[in-house]
Amino acid sequence: MNDGDLQRFERVVLPHLDDAYTLARYLLRDEHDAQDVVQEASLRALRYFDGYSGGDARAWLLAIVRNCSLTWRKKRRVDDRTIPFEDAAPLPTSDAEAPDAAAVQASEQARVQQAIAALPDEFREVIVLREVQDLSYREIGDVVGVPIGTVMSRLARARKRLAVLLQLDAREAS
Amino acid sequence: MLCDMCQASLEARIDGELTADESREIDRHLATCPSCARQFATLSETRRLVSENAMRYTAPDVLKARIRGAVARMASPPVVAPKTNRFRWWREVAAGVAIAIVSSGVTLVAANRSGTRYSAEDELLASHVRSLMPGHLTDVLSTEHHSVKPWFNGRVDLSPAVPNLDAAGFPLIGGRADYVRGRVVPVVVYARRQHMINVYAWPSSAAGGAPPNDLGRNGYHFVTWRSGGIEYWAVSDLNAAELHTFVATFAAAR
DSSP, X not given: OOHHHHHHHHHHTGGXXXXXXXXHHHHHOOHHHHHHHHHHHHHHHHHTGGGOOSSOXXXXXXXXXXXXXXXXXXXXXXOGGGSOSTTSOOOOOTTXXXXXXXXXXXXXXXXXXHHHHTSOHHHHHHHIIIIISOOOHHHHHHHHTSOHHHHHHHXXXXXXXXXXXXXXXXXXXX | OOHHHHHHHHHHHHTTOSOHHHHHHHHHXXXXXXXXXXXXXXXXXXXXXXXXXXXXOOOOHHHHHHHHHHHHHHSOOOOXXXXXXXXXXXXXXXXXXXXXXXXXXHHHHHHHHHTTOOOHHHHHXXXXXXXXXXXXXXXXXXXXXXXXHHHTBTTBXXXXXXXXXXXXXXXXXXXXXXXXXXXXXXXXXXEETTEEEEEEEEEOSSOSOEEEEEEEETTEEEEEEEETTEEEEEEESSOHHHHHHHHHHHXXXX
């Protein structure tokens, strides 16, 4: 790889390290694993930079991060049942008293965070790519490697679950 | 429009994936169908709550430095002419001419350079540049000083300081054993942005400590200081000011 390619890599790909790290945090639910995977993914991206044909560099990097995360999970044999629900506080109920805006905000964040963490892997990744990374259906399909129709159905099912976890549909029904 | 058709498009409507015409059609149906409108409201609220409250993380600086360091290592090292200030261009030309004329040119150059003996800086610069070639920087790749320091045991005969300087913005990259100035020495590697800093250590012949002394050449900076019976040399293409900050932080961390 020549210096021009390296400079292009630094300019085009490296600005997205925060997004790469965010995705890895959600997929692996561990900050140290996320760091290792993002480093590995970045080096892999560098190695395969020849194959990057332009287009959205962020989605391209996120796809590599996702693949590295899956490999990492398999290698580590992370068992979803061992994901620490117990260190998460119980979901605050929606009718809890709301003393001030900051506390409400904090509790909303905690509720959302726990709800996302509770989703199965294939739902969590589409939700994060859509709501956090703001990718289009097509880009999500490219990152995950599924047709757009599958992206749509996973997103729909993921949101239904989130609505239940966040007690939005209950509120709706009452 | 039928409710089934509407519901199949609600997600796409919310995610802005429909054309203007399609969106208008959905909106018309929602205006007349309370059941679909309720679903739409739940969906919108879910979307809003999640996208507004989900965490966006920032990659730690250490991670970014590690990655930029790895990228920098891929870069071709700068071409360094092995010359000193005392070795003027015309002497190179003269030596070149001599090589062309005299068959034992190699001997002549060696003789010519022996007048100025390879200095510590020459060897360190060569070692530093070599270390930047792919695969040469570290033997032990670790950002954890507790694993770098013991790695030197049995490989080199002195135990260099391996302070944790993450907080000061100098993440540890790793360590290696190198052969410089006639002996195997420990080298601890730190990073600053995309710049690498090699810290070499020798047993000091002089007692006590010594303040940092800066010797720059060919765009590289060398800072040497003594501490705890060890002579340290930091070599980097980092600018002099930041290298001094690094040395001060390193020395203070002991």
